[in-house]
Amino acid sequence: MIRTVGGRLLGSLAAIFGASVVSFLFLRILPGNPARLILGPLASQQAIQQQVRLMGLDRPIYVQYLRYISSFFSGDWGFSYSNGRPVREVIATRLPASIELGLYAFAFAFVAAVVLALLSTYRHRPVVDGTVRAISFFGLGTPPFWFGLLLLLAFSQALHLLPGPEGRLGPAVAPPPTVTGLYTVDAVIAGQWGTLGNALQHLVLPAVTLGLAPFAYLVRLLRVNLLEVSREQFITVVRSKGVGRWTAYVRHALPNAFLPTLTAGGMVLAQLLAGSVLVETVFNWPGVGALVVDSILRQDYAVVQTFILLSAFAYVALNLIVDVLYGVIDPRVRTPTGAR
Numbered sequence: 374m375i376r377t378v379g380g381r382l383l384g385s386l387a388a389i390f391g392a393s394v395v396s397f398l399f400l401r402i403l404p405g406n407p408a409r410l411i412l413g414p415l416a417s418q419q420a421i422q423q424q425v426r427l428m429g430l431d432r433p434i435y436v437q438y439l440r441y442i443s444s445f446f447s448g449d450w451g452f453s454y455s456n457g458r459p460v461r462e463v464i465a466t467r468l469p470a471s472i473e474l475g476l477y478a479f480a481f482a483f484v485a486a487v488v489l490a491l492l493s494t495y496r497h498r499p500v501v502d503g504t505v506r507a508i509s510f511f512g513l514g515t516p517p518f519w520f521g522l523l524l525l526l527a528f529s530q531a532l533h534l535l536p537g538p539e540g541r542l543g544p545a546v547a548p549p550p551t552v553t554g555l556y557t558v559d560a561v562i563a564g565q566w567g568t569l570g571n572a573l574q575h576l577v578l579p580a581v582t583l584g585l586a587p588f589a590y591l592v593r594l595l596r597v598n599l600l601e602v603s604r605e606q607f608i609t610v611v612r613s614k615g616v617g618r619w620t621a622y623v624r625h626a627l628p629n630a631f632l633p634t635l636t637a638g639g640m641v642l643a644q645l646l647a648g649s650v651l652v653e654t655v656f657n658w659p660g661v662g663a664l665v666v667d668s669i670l671r672q673d674y675a676v677v678q679t680f681i682l683l684s685a686f687a688y689v690a691l692n693l694i695v696d697v698l699y700g701v702i703d704p705r706v707r708t709p710t711g712a713r
């Protein structure tokens with residue numbers, strides 16, 4: 374198990390290095406001069422050259438990369454010229470909103486996928502199975518921004534059941550005292566139950582919109598695995614010992630069909646935590662997605678590079694956690710190859 378995790382860790386470090394190099398070089402070859410964008414179109418050539426030297430853009434590319442990577446690991450993520458603040462502060466104000474939305478979208482996708490996959494494969498009812506498959510096809514083929522607009526029209530404009538694109542809270546509701554940056558968690562800590570309810574209402578539509586495609590992918594994957602496991606002989610043996618059909622299905626079939634879904638779930642969660650630009654735009658969600666797009670247009674290298682590297686770390690960390698959980702759930706992973 375330790376050897377497996379060590380190998381994964383080395384591969385993860387190589388992936389982080391590759392992501393940092395590719396993003397660094399790609400942003401440098403984009404057309405335009407960041408110094409001119411900072412100083413404006415009326416700046417003199419001498420002022421632009423001075424700004425280029427100040428930003429270190431006149432140095433060799435490998436020197437710029439080494440300076441960037443060393444500064445990142447020392448905690449200096451640079452300065453956002455488009456926002457007029459350090460990158461750490463800019464991302465810190467936006468990242469909690471994306472994390473909260475991503476976590477709730479993942480919770481919806483994962484729970485709904487497990488429940489509907491069980492209902493779809495249990496007793497093999499054609500109507501239920503066909504309905505679940507139709508929902509999954511709809512989720513995979515529907516653009517998130519279009520689905521979000523439909524939800525807004527239906528539940529906000531027509532039925533008035535849920536708030537519209539107001540952001541994380543209603544205009545008359547003050548944010549809870551900041552502890553984690555997640556409004557629902559901070560509201561619970563502060564005991565502000567009205568704020569908690571308002572935050573949850575504002576999370577429903579964007580979380581369902583963002584989680585629809587991951588739900589569709591996970592439910593199809595888990596459904597196929599459950600169908601395969603339900604045909605295994607050990608399920609028949611468990612049933613022959615007097616265990617009920619539903620109990621055997623949940624306690625024995627589901628855990629054995631869960632491993633591929635666990636891997637996919639880790640990748641889905643990492644993707645959701647990175648945020649969705651279109652969904653955040655539709656619901657006026659003050660996350661990091663819109664910040665990154667705006668930084669790309671303004672060639673604000675520091676913000677984009679930091680976000681890409683943080684996203685790479687999120688993918689690596691979550692995949693390592695999944696590998697460890699594999700060993701906990703499936704003892705075969707912990708067993709050396711020669712001992713099997």
